[in-house]
Amino acid sequence: MGYASHKFREYLWDRGSRPVILPRKNDPEVACPKWAYRHRRLVENLWARLKEWRTVATRYEKTAASFLSVILIAATANYIKT
Numbered sequence: 001m002g003y004a005s006h007k008f009r010e011y012l013w014d015r016g017s018r019p020v021i022l023p024r025k026n027d028p029e030v031a032c033p034k035w036a037y038r039h040r041r042l043v044e045n046l047w048a049r050l051k052e053w054r055t056v057a058t059r060y061e062k063t064a065a066s067f068l069s070v071i072l073i074a075a076t077a078n079y080i081k082t
Contacts, residue, residue: 050074 012019020036051057053074061067 046075046078049078 009019018036020033020040050071053070055061055070056074059067061070
């Protein structure tokens, strides 16, 4: 399933998210705010910095709560560093 597919967009809407994926050239227009698409890089850059932490990149943590706590610690360390 491609990320720009209609089925994937419906899946995101059903989960309560708002997809920020531009359609392919041959697809009909979909609601994708330009400001949100322009700022996607901020989220992608944050994930790239978080994945510098080995435990975040490899998901060593067994539970979702402990994984979230590692992400929060990594994000805090990144914020303090910058």
